[in-house]
Amino acid sequence: MSSNRLPLPVPVTFSGKWNQKQYTILKELGSGANGTVYFAVCNGRKVAVKIGTDPFDLLMEANMLKSVQAHRQERIGPELIDVDDLMYAGRSYSYYAMEYVKGERLDEYVERVGADWIPVLMVQVLNRLAVLHRQGWVFGDVKPDNILVWNKQVHLIDFGGVSQIGRAVRQFTEDYDRASWQAGDRRAERSYDLFAVAVMMICLFLGRQDWDRIRCQVRHLPTLCDIIRDNKGLSLYSEPIIKALYGKYVTAEEMKRELLETLRSRVQATPARKDGGTLDFWIGSLFVASLLLLASSLYYLWM
Amino acid sequence: MNKTATLRQILVVTDGCSNVGISPVAAAALAREQNITVNVIGVIDRDEMSEQGEREIREMAKAGGGLSDIVYPAQLSQTVQMLTRKAMTRTIQHVVHQELKEILGDSSVVDLPPEKRVQVAGMVDELGERSHLDVVMLIDTSSSMKSKLKAVQQAIHDFSISLRSRSGTSRMAVCSFPGKQKHLDVRIPWTEQVDKALQLGSNLTMSGVTPTGPAIVEAITLFEHVELPAHLADHYRSPVQRNQDDEGLLQDHVF
Missing domain, CATH: 3.30.200.20 (Phosphorylase Kinase; domain 1)
Known part of the structure; x- marks a missing residue:
């Protein structure tokens, strides 16, 4: 045993x-x-x-x-x-x-392609969960180890934790388990899976090393909220994540919708800033170049 | 099959060998004889457990019809939950197999084609989820356990959450050994919810005595279906009765 x-x-x-x-x-x-x-x-x-x-x-x-x-x-x-x-x-x-499901583990994939992909992948995960929930099941053991990415699509793989809604969750991992974070029980409810998705999102944004450090801290919601506030990437998505942590979403669709809204508003906000950034860079470098030109011409005049 | 069974378990959490009184293996066999399954978890720190300690843990569980595991304090919560669930399904499986044997004659469930066995597994799972569960947690609080008690307290609380999440009703009681006068002290009488305020450490008896066997024998007396000699019944049952009057809920249970 x-x-x-x-x-x-x-x-x-x-x-x-x-x-x-x-x-x-x-x-x-x-x-x-x-x-x-x-x-x-x-x-x-x-x-x-x-x-x-x-x-x-x-x-x-x-x-x-x-x-x-x-x-x-x-x-x-x-x-x-x-x-x-x-x-x-x-x-x-x-x-x-x-x-046989081909693919790369979710956390390894994110490490390779960058944090920009996290919300997109989470929307996909929520879509899969929504289907499962509609059929009366909760996945239970939501964690990066149980999700593969192939062709930019996520696949749930280990079904050992799948439990009938209303029953006790069959299998879980403490890091992503609502009860271990003192945020509820282990009854198989939709919100149990959504909590795990929220923690998984935090874990992916932080990366393995930082997450391992956090694992030693007191397991309660304020710890997670502090992490969200202090991390630039996470703080942008703080609203849907915190709502999921506090069990405010009844369905996966709801969480997905709000995650998408945040994602959209972020994308709309980005290009302007980025253009501004490159323009600033060019103005700056032109200024430096003209200074150099001035200096060299002065030098020649002097000679 | 619409019966809801009552499953009874004793869960021993210890870090070494019993050194006084009846052999814990014999005590576990005695429990099993009274339809109580004995599961055993060995907790180790950095130091490995002695071979003798490991063997005792394995044999106790075997004699008690239960399961055993040896883990680090950090794994304790999850192990308690897993071991209890697996032992429950094992017990039910055993009953179901017996019933099926009567129908199928000599052949056992293993001889059924896998598709049929999948169905049997589904039924066992269903029965397990709905059954009534009584668990006595038996905690070794001898001096060597001191550094592990925080993890044990956490595991007790965590276990109570798992029990509450089941569809069937569950009760648990927490005992520690060695006790002040007897081999065991009832720290939390039968309850459906354990408050976090339980402090196991405050009653540490710093003796080197580890009466695992006698403690198991006394833990058996906590299960109401076992008939008891009068003096034992007085000693263990009365607080249970009193407690049930205030709905079995204990708050701020600090010792």
């Missing part, structure tokens, strides 16, 4: 006990609370296979993924391909295979 890792390295190729699909494992992608995810090939198709250490939690996760997919037009999350057992070292392990 003390470890979420599998006790042995998985075999490179294996077939499922029930459905006989054959898998070739290519590499490990990462470990979640309920098991390890591998990149594999099955019938020439690239898939992600999650092999569980706890068969119950893994099956529940597959169950969630299946329930979320019942709505074909509005599918959120990777497609569930196969659920089966794998026999090795005399034990049976449950696993499920899903569509």
